Amino acid sequence: MPSAATTIRREQLTLPAAEVGPDNPLPPLCPLDEVHEVDSRTLEGLPRAMARQIGYEPLHSILPARLRDGYGRERSERALDALVLENDHLRVTVLPGLGGRIHSLFHKATGRELLYRNPVVQPASFALNGAWFSGGIEWNIGATGHTTLSCAPLHAATLPGPDGTPILRLWEWERLRDLPFQVDLWLPADSEFLYAGVRVRNPHERPVPTYWWTNIAVPEEQRVLAPAEEAWHYGYERTLRRVLVPVSDGVDRTYPQRSTHAADYFYEVPADRRPWIASLDERGQGLVQTSTGVLRGRKAFVWGSGPGGRRWQEWLTEPGTGGYAEIQAGLARTQLEHVRLEAESEIGWLEAYGPLAADPGPVHGDDWAAARAETEDRLAKALPGAAVDAAYAEWLPYADHEPVETLATGSGWGALEVLRAGHKLPGTPFEESTLGPDQEPWRALLDTGSFPAPRRVAPPGPSLVATHWRDMLETAPAEPLTEYHLGVAQWHAGDLAQAVRSWERALPLAPSLWPLLRCLAVADRLGGNRERAAQRYAESFEDLVSERRDTGETWRAVTAALGREAIEAQLAIGDTEAARRVWAGLHPSTRERGRFRFLEAMLLLAEDRREEARAVLAEEFEVADLREGEESLGTLWEKLGEGRPLPQHYDFRMRPTGN
Structure with missing residues (x-):
């Protein structure tokens, strides 16, 4: 047949x-x-x-x-x-x-x-x-x-x-x-x-x-x-x-x-x-x-x-x-x-x-x-x-x-690049119809030379960092959101000092301070100024909590992400009181996530509440976003486990012990 x-x-x-x-x-x-x-x-x-x-x-x-x-x-x-x-x-x-x-x-x-x-x-x-x-x-x-x-x-x-x-x-x-x-x-x-x-x-x-x-x-x-x-x-x-x-x-x-x-x-x-x-x-x-x-x-x-x-x-x-x-x-x-x-x-x-x-x-x-x-x-x-x-x-x-x-549709980023450069790519059409909300402000920048102000209070959208987009941002009117995205592009290009200047220049007129303060906090932390980083993280998180409009998915996601970074920054300098204030500003459902149970145990340990920290570990929580090769759970156990072997539940070691 x-x-x-x-x-x-x-x-x-x-x-x-x-x-x-x-x-x-x-x-x-x-x-x-x-x-x-x-x-x-x-x-x-x-x-x-x-x-x-x-x-x-x-x-x-x-x-x-x-x-x-x-x-x-x-x-x-x-x-x-x-x-x-x-x-x-x-x-x-x-x-x-x-x-x-x-x-x-x-x-x-x-x-x-x-x-x-x-x-x-x-x-x-x-x-x-x-x-x-x-x-x-x-x-x-x-x-x-x-x-x-x-x-x-x-x-x-x-x-x-x-x-x-x-x-x-x-x-x-x-x-x-x-x-x-x-x-x-x-x-x-x-x-x-x-x-x-x-x-x-x-x-x-x-x-x-x-x-x-x-x-x-x-x-x-x-x-x-x-x-x-x-x-x-x-x-x-x-x-x-x-x-x-x-x-x-x-x-x-x-x-x-x-x-x-x-x-x-x-x-x-x-x-x-x-x-x-x-x-x-x-x-x-x-x-x-x-x-x-x-x-x-x-x-x-x-x-x-x-x-x-x-x-x-x-x-x-x-x-x-x-x-x-x-x-x-x-x-x-x-x-x-x-x-x-x-x-x-x-x-x-x-x-x-x-x-x-x-x-x-x-x-x-x-x-x-x-x-x-x-x-x-x-x-x-x-x-x-x-x-x-x-x-x-x-x-x-x-x-x-x-x-x-x-049969299926991907992202609109390819369509945006084809619009920008006029690429001829036979066989792989990136149609304008695939452009979505994430691409809209960048198309406006391409068409008008200005980055549009947001229509509502919301976390900033994705940044573009390639040289051609950075050049457009540099020549666009210096509005706060434009300066924010420009700073991200400059940071990616390795021009760290100029990125910091862009973010600082945007602060006086910015309706939302927390995105800029968070970027400056990262710059401080990576630059070795941990105290100022922690201060800026605290200010950023406080501004975010006062600004967020609801408990929807986007606001909850940004609060969790910024809260995690802020707590880690406070713990790095031993300021447990500031870390506690950030912890209190998190959504209750966020505090129940495994990553934040881990942070809670770290905070309790820093507060010298060792038994309470051990009690958190005893719950055998799961850190969903545990990174390949990450050994933080084992390190925390070494500090709290009183010499007992690392439990199988927390053993994600990918290399021999001691290496």
């Missing part, structure tokens, strides 16, 4: 999910809190090309993006928009409203899910800007770490592709580097492999640092195989060292559960070898990913078997759910690197995902060369390298074809 045609359809996927919640309204002025860094001694010992790319314009701020820390840990059944690609062999489920994540890759012939499919959607603070969730296949663009688009909607549409096969196109404007990108997914009618054609474009007249890693979650009990005999090990101790594959420090690290602590293994794939990575179970069955040569990097991430890794696994899903590891593919050898994308150029490649069945004897044998050869031979039979190159060549002309049927 002939194969049925490939179809793309809309569906509703119902899952237990926590709400992502509102964005943090405060501009993220502090340096990026990113755990993936290396110390200077390690950097000096790395290969020259790798060291150069690690040092090539690393990201120092997530501006103009905002932090997404408004989620919690309460899940309820929610209907999520899903797009399903299907042929006789595979059923692929995509979540356009959550970063275009491939949630499921189901192989019909064997009845097997090829990915780790998380049964819940639980945001956690792993993305560069906070909210992220585990499972499936995610597209990471921007800078080292999980993309700011992890829990954001992408544009999605269909169009005819090679041989009339429908393409599902996902696209968006990545704001950290100001780069549009697209991911084209299609399933040839008779194929057991999903193809993903990826393109990143630089429409600017300057080179731009570029980053891409595709992260694929797989069951952690499988073995990870790649065409490499060495890897670069990163163990969250800010060091990068070369190790042998598969055995290092006496342990076969290609089995994720055999590591004790969380770790990255960036494989050294020889330039003359076909790039691929696979995850195979005890029967030799599982998933393989391969690509054209541009996407050369391959990596395995493991949580390890230690209590911290186990706790994170539970944290990201629900009890009784199996753990996961990640196999990944990227543009560079490691995720600490960024590559140069020349002015007015683009980079593209093709990825393929599908089932693989190999002989379990060599796959799980002690002979690593034999295990790799068996896997590579089975891949060559299932999908020859020449077929991948041919599919890429076949897809490339379609990359510029315009979408036909819109």
Whole structure:
């Protein structure tokens, strides 16, 4: 019987999910809190090309993006928009409203899910800007770490592709580097492999640092195989060292559960070898990913078997759910690197995902060369390298074809940039109809040269910080809100003194003082003037409480965000009375959140009310926005635990104790 045609359809996927919640309204002025860094001694010992790319314009701020820390840990059944690609062999489920994540890759012939499919959607603070969730296949663009688009909607549409096969196109404007990108997914009618054609474009007249890693979650009990005999090990101790594959420090690290602590293994794939990575179970069955040569990097991430890794696994899903590891593919050898994308150029490649069945004897044998050869031979039979190159060549002309049927809508930021610069981006339309309230004042600045005053009392909207927007703000009439946004842009550009002058210049005429005072408080704190920072935080919070108009979502979010920073600033100088006053100004529901229970315990400890602080810890609260690599819970326990071991509930350590 002939194969049925490939179809793309809309569906509703119902899952237990926590709400992502509102964005943090405060501009993220502090340096990026990113755990993936290396110390200077390690950097000096790395290969020259790798060291150069690690040092090539690393990201120092997530501006103009905002932090997404408004989620919690309460899940309820929610209907999520899903797009399903299907042929006789595979059923692929995509979540356009959550970063275009491939949630499921189901192989019909064997009845097997090829990915780790998380049964819940639980945001956690792993993305560069906070909210992220585990499972499936995610597209990471921007800078080292999980993309700011992890829990954001992408544009999605269909169009005819090679041989009339429908393409599902996902696209968006990545704001950290100001780069549009697209991911084209299609399933040839008779194929057991999903193809993903990826393109990143630089429409600017300057080179731009570029980053891409595709992260694929797989069951952690499988073995990870790649065409490499060495890897670069990163163990969250800010060091990068070369190790042998598969055995290092006496342990076969290609089995994720055999590591004790969380770790990255960036494989050294020889330039003359076909790039691929696979995850195979005890029967030799599982998933393989391969690509054209541009996407050369391959990596395995493991949580390890230690209590911290186990706790994170539970944290990201629900009890009784199996753990996961990640196999990944990227543009560079490691995720600490960024590559140069020349002015007015683009980079593209093709990825393929599908089932693989190999002989379990060599796959799980002690002979690593034999295990790799068996896997590579089975891949060559299932999908020859020449077929991948041919599919890429076949897809490339379609990359510029315009979408036909819109299925989902992303943000309006791309439309604003296209309006500003007149970019011609065939294949990825950023329509004016997508402009929303966040873009409205910036379009007014573009059209009139003036930044409009707000129509009602509300926290300031998002700031834009790119050079062209900063130039427009500098020539606009010097109204208080304009000066506020100008200061944010100047701060992002590294002109800290001028940013402070802009914020101070706006104070005498500003109807709202608290946004400016908070920015000045951050500048004081980072400049080492903790006392003045604490004073300005206190004034800022007092002004906010007197100004807020209701207890709606936006006001509650900004009160919580500013209150947290203000309490931390008061505790840093030991002013517990001022911290208590801020605590009293928080909404009661805010004080019940895990992050604020933690702050309460810190405040009680600072007040020398140790038993009350221990009582708070005894409640085993959950800090929903606990950051990847954060050790604050363990540090607090050391101060209050009276020498007792850190409880499993609070053990999120990702590195050996004492490092």
